[in-house]
Amino acid sequence: MATSTDRALWFRAAEGDAEAFAQLYDRHARAIYNFLYRRTASWSDAEDLTSAVFLHAWRRRAEVQLDRDSALPWLLRTADYTVRNEWRSKARYRRAVAAAHLLVSHERDHADEVAGRLDDDQQIRRARTALRKLPKQEQEIVELCIWAGLDQQAAAVALNVPLGTVKSRLSRARKHLRELTPVSAVENQS
Known part of the structure; x- marks a missing residue:
């Protein structure tokens, strides 16, 4: 069985084929995770953000038209926007906590050790x-x-x-x- 291009899989996913989208995920999840890990220096944040990127891709699958056979450039740009939004959200949260004089020290998760x-x-x-x-x-x-x-x-x-x-x-x-x-x-x- 011939391997489908990302463009073909994306088209099938846009038509509602969850299996086609799963194949796209399998192809690109590691690259997206690695990109996000390098941006955040946190494996847990990278996992969460990878999920957010693919959730966004699933929701927008019918709207997005790939201009290449690979979905990776679009997914990486989406990952970039996702991590930037996360940073802005965390910055707003830290400012709010500081303003409320509730700033506490951050303890690392045991797994980080x-x-x-x-x-x-x-x-x-x-x-x-x-x-x-x-x-x-x-x-x-x-x-x-x-x-x-x-x-x-x-x-x-x-x-x-x-x-x-x-x-x-x-x-x-x-x-x-x-x-x-x-x-x-x-x-x-x-």
Whole structure:
């Protein structure tokens, strides 16, 4: 049995075929989770946000028309919007709690103390710190091309910019990251 393209699966899902949508989920959930984990440095937040991305995709499946055979660029852009909304929501919450003088210290979940996850969290934080020093446009390119593994054409679609723009931003981002950090701290995350 031939494997269907994402576009064909999306069309079937838009017609109400839950199995087609499940196949899309199976294909892309790991990439979306990894993208969100790298953005949040929290495995539990990444799991929750991955669910939110696919819930949003399910709800919008009849409205969205893919312009490529892969749904991944659209899903990654949706993941980007989802994580930004989450950050804004958390910032509003922290401001409200601080205003009410109820700010309490945050205790990490016991699961975060597992040695492997702590090491991963520390590496992600170092990489995120280096990434934050880049201009916003270069950050997006690193997140899509290096961390999420999109090719440059797919990143151009996800960002709605020309391919040449993606290439130049990626080149500048790599140069800046080499200047800011040891190579292993960023590229080991890909």
